Amino acid sequence: MTTMTTTTTPQQTVLEARGVTMRFGGLTAVRNVDLTVSTGEIVGLIGPNGAGKTTFFNCLTGLYHPTEGTVAYKGTTLPPKPHLVTKAGMARTFQNIRLFANMTVLENVLVGRHTRTKEGLWSALLRGPGFRKAEAASEERAMELLKFTGLDHKRDHLARSLPYGEQRKLEIARALASEPGLLLLDEPTAGMNPQETRATEELVFAIRDKGIAVLVIEHDMRFIFNLCDRVAVLVQGEKLVEGTSDVVQGDERVVAAYLGTPFEGAPEDTALAEVQAAESHAAEDGTAGTAEAAEEGDAAQGDDDK
Ligand SMILES: Nc1ncnc2c1ncn2[C@@H]1O[C@H](COP(=O)(O)OP(=O)(O)OP(=O)(O)O)[C@@H](O)[C@H]1O
Ligand SMILES: [Mg+2]
Numbered sequence: 001m002t003t004m005t006t007t008t009t010p011q012q013t014v015l016e017a018r019g020v021t022m023r024f025g026g027l028t029a030v031r032n033v034d035l036t037v038s039t040g041e042i043v044g045l046i047g048p049n050g051a052g053k054t055t056f057f058n059c060l061t062g063l064y065h066p067t068e069g070t071v072a073y074k075g076t077t078l079p080p081k082p083h084l085v086t087k088a089g090m091a092r093t094f095q096n097i098r099l100f101a102n103m104t105v106l107e108n109v110l111v112g113r114h115t116r117t118k119e120g121l122w123s124a125l126l127r128g129p130g131f132r133k134a135e136a137a138s139e140e141r142a143m144e145l146l147k148f149t150g151l152d153h154k155r156d157h158l159a160r161s162l163p164y165g166e167q168r169k170l171e172i173a174r175a176l177a178s179e180p181g182l183l184l185l186d187e188p189t190a191g192m193n194p195q196e197t198r199a200t201e202e203l204v205f206a207i208r209d210k211g212i213a214v215l216v217i218e219h220d221m222r223f224i225f226n227l228c229d230r231v232a233v234l235v236q237g238e239k240l241v242e243g244t245s246d247v248v249q250g251d252e253r254v255v256a257a258y259l260g261t262p263f264e265g266a267p268e269d270t271a272l273a274e275v276q277a278a279e280s281h282a283a284e285d286g287t288a289g290t291a292e293a294a295e296e297g298d299a300a301q302g303d304d305d306k
Contacts, residue, residue, distance in 0.1 A: 029052045030066075181212060183212050
């Protein structure tokens with residue numbers, strides 16, 4: 001018999017980015033951005049193409065050395081070195097999938113585990129009992145993650161042979177292999193069909209339920225607003241708005257800057273109004289009768305065919 005225990009862990013700040021700025025020559029891709037993510041949270045990062053979302057991720061994960069600002073994980077400021085960031089507990093996936101194409105699915109996940117294995121180079125070269133034991137444990141954990149992401153049946157397939165959606169899942173499995181406390185996903189559903197997107201939504205909820213906080217970039221608004229406790233909007237490198245899904249969806253600045261709804265009186269509106277006016281005018285004139293005539297003609301045609 002098993003007993004259920006429920007533990008309520010107090011919310012802790014997992015990620016704290018302060019005043020992050022990234023300049024490339026004359027271009028400021030990210031300007032003075034603050035962002036926090038706490039345990040148990042799924043936070044979304046949205047914004048138009050070129051807004052600086054991926055650049056911000058690169059600053060968080062040590063791929064870029066931010067021009068200004070600091071990034072702290074669970075209260076400790078991180079050095080801008082990707083392997084140290086991963087080791088500290090932050091893992092990511094990439095907008096442009098980065099898998100080892102000629103390695104198997106399982107091997108890709110095992111690579112993701114290397115920051116968590118203690119066995120050193122000599123142990124690996126000599127393949128002593130300590131190494132073999134660690135290797136078996138790593139493989140067991142990797143298989144658990146493949147099962148969790150629904151890829152266990154593909155363990156021996158080459159990564160490059162997987163359909164696009166499964167490659168994205170494999171990237172997630174590999175990121176999870178480093179046992180992170182925060183997972184950063186850069187457009188996890190890009191190129192997926194609606195069913196795969198739904199499944200990815202469920203996967204992200206399941207990751208959160210395992211106690212891993214999630215920061216996710218996505219252009220699919222339905223995905224973002226279904227999933228996220230909080231959403232931050234970047235526009236031209238600056239954080240424009242941050243709030244719950246409801247607040248962000250209803251914010252006029254976001255609608256204008258990102259969702260692309262034209263302003264009142266914009267040319268599209270005028271053009272549409274002109275077309276509608278012309279149509280109603282035509283109906284009043286009786287010229288709309290041509291549509292009925294066409295339908296009758298179709299019906300006659302249909303009879304002839306029988
Ligand atoms: N390494 C770099 N060198 C110079 N400019 C860069 C570099 N990386 C990004 N940029 C520029 O920074 C800006 C932000 O790009 P970024 O890729 O972060 O946008 P994004 O919000 O992720 O867009 P998308 O939604 O299209 O992925 C763009 O103008 C881009 O050209
Ligand atoms: Mg991007």
